[in-house]
Amino acid sequence: MQAPRPPARAPRAARPARPLAPGVQVRVDAAQVLDAVVHRGRSLKSELAPVLPRLPDPRDRALLEAIVFAALRGRYRYEPALRGWLQKPPGASDGPLLALLLAGSAQLDALRLPAHAALDATVEAARALGRPHQAGLVNALLRRAQRDGFPPTDPAGAWPQWLRSRVEAAWPAQAAAMFAASAQPAPMWLRVNRRRIARDAYRLMLDEAGVASAIDPRLDDALRLDTPVPVATLPGFDQGLVSVQDGSAQQAVDALGAEPGARVLDACAAPGGKAAHLLERDPALELLALELDPRRLPRIEETLRRCGLLEDAASGRVQVRAADATLPAQWWDGFSFDAVLLDAPCSATGVVRRQPDILLHRRPADIDALVQAQARLLDAVWPLLRPGGTLLYATCSILPCENADQVTAFLARAPGAIAEPLPDTFGHLAGPGRQRLAGEDGMDGFFYARVRKCP
Template identity: 60%
Template sequence: MDAEIWWSAVDAPMTVTPGSQPRIAATRVLDAVLHHGRSLKAELTSAQQGLDDPRDRALVEAICLAVLRQPARFDAALAAWMPRPLARRDRELRALLLVGFAQLDPMGLPAHAAVAATVEAARGLGRDHQAGMVNALLRRALREGLPALESHAHWPAWLCSRIEGDWPAEAESILTASEQAPPMWLRVNRQQGNREAYRAELTAVGIEGVLVDGLDDALRLDAPVPVAGLPGFAEGRVSVQDGAAQRVVDAMAVDGGMRVLDACAAPGGKAAHLLERESSLDLTALDIDRRRLRQVQTTFDRLGLGADARLLAADATDLAAWWDGVPFDAIVLDAPCSATGIIRRQPDVLLHRRESDIDNLVALQGRLLDALWQTLAPGGSLVYTTCSILRDENDRQIAAFLARTSDSQGEALEEGFGRAPENETHGRQRLPGEDGMDGFFYARLRKAPASVSGE
């Protein structure tokens, strides 16, 4: 590239435009995630709070996800087109350039507006002296297109190896599905209506919702929309929750009046779904993180469920700290896991997860199962679920628990929960993208009745 063009300013001074604000926000989120190890979800939440227009909030999220689904491709363009690597002090500039590339490909936003707004974002970030470079690189990307790379180049080798070992026939489809943008799934609050009526409301405002067999409260939107555009969202008539996560409550099959525990409750989707199904439940929502437990309360308040549950902040494995000794009829353990089934929604998992994490997570999951089993009433059921696709966290974890726990028995779940990895009594696995849903594992365990467990 010509050095004069490289370092020149854009043709004329530009004033700050509203379109630059979401690009600035996306740049700051990506800088935090890529260069400082921060959580995408947390950084997005913080950045979106500073934007008034829901369309801007949606654009920030879309840009960040597009970058993190293929960062190696964008970095290859920088390596090929820049005369020298960016210095450490220019990490924010790297993030801005990735924001620009993502808008052009794969997002396909109108090129002139995307380039102009991204160049203006450089000025808004105090990088006036680099605005010309941003302009030149983005225009080159328009002319030449971004370089093609080998598929899945940004995936850690250790994770690819584990997926290939666990799912040899499905490994390629898992990786490919995990890099695709997912549909938007809604859960209709049956305390305030039903999905058929809500679908009609969506149609009336120009939003197409798809009814899915086997998911009694769900609608799928193949073209996602900002939540502010959903009728009745603020009033609690609908929530955003993937179809696979909604299936957890189906696996529990609770009845009114039951004493129920959601053992790792934040941010509250499954606990809320339980109460939407059966408002008379005696529900305890437990989470180790007091701050995240406040999210559960916020969720309950929006849905009109604020007075219907007991919220406790404690380590679920420390029974003395929270359990009153009264057994639960049903427990859901949405266990901490590798999140390898939801990479399409949280692509920063590929940046932050380490192979050593897996053994630590497997050990924690085992401790949670052993501790919570003590709180389950004879004859009661525990549903163990993760958003992982790694078998050590899923069917092998359950097989090990059943082998060491004499009063436990696995119960079969129907095919609608996914495939049986080895033995249907060891749970069901849904892989990413199957039926448009996230990767999820489900197992239902039954505790022997008192007359049997006491023998």
């Protein structure tokens, strides 16, 4: 007789996922963002955008950004050392491992975080990423980094050879300083909204909050924080008292020099900082802000709303539109502009310290395409300017083909176009314009050329 079977065991309930220890999620997110940017060609901005809102604590958001930016800026030092310490070359599937090691290296080296916290959280992140078999390797390599440090390396090595050669040819005496500056974090520049508060009064608010700031005599609305702080900690930020904008970008409004009550076209307006600055300077301004990508319009509108400038839009004096500036027939009302601000799309080689993934993603063909697009924009907006009006051409590039050469070619083909000299407060003389070099005076690299249309 067959023995009776024991009763079937009830299925085991799935164990809830164990919550991660404090700080581990930030390291997991940092590794995933770095893996996407370094190994899969993704944009740093697009990768961070969905991740940051998922971290409820602003300190975690600030730490994530600090780790990722420091890892990308220091990658030219970290990667050779890490690969040399590995007993065998990493495999095709080891992108997440290398990204986590970059994140750990940045914490120990650039950010100088307490070693025990950085090591423990990064090793635990290896397990959370599904790589428990590599947790010991992560621990060993980061402990070696802590003990031995990373050997000094020329910051120029972070730049692809083709781009490095162009910068060295254009600025032989200053190239090394620009490469070094691009490997360092930038200071935080603020633009005080003069329609809401005087700069000195806002500086006093910063002092009371324990935030040290400095004034640059070239910039009427700016304050520089050599030690950046989270935006959420800036007094009155949500109320529009102040915005974050580099000093070089703030100078664009000065270089344009629009007259009070002028009718101004901001031809490439996103994210809206220069449009807001124009309106903060002149409440009587009539402004049309264009942006090619309609997905970026909410960013411009939010900038204007926070700064208390949407009432100008309600009055009809300020318009924000999705439109292609090279196709005026689709959006122009036939009335000439007194001034045109053309902050043209460019290689962004002057802002590498703020967008370090540029060095990973930029290609020679990109420069050629950008130069052609800039020329089309210049030719399209020039006829919309009234006789006697001014056009400011600006980029955040340090390459002459996008800057001095571009404007020189435009002047040769545009009847009645005359370059107006700008003072040396805007940087080095560069053909018909001025060039501030990357990191110079604590500012981003930027080019300005003001062109007047003869009456």
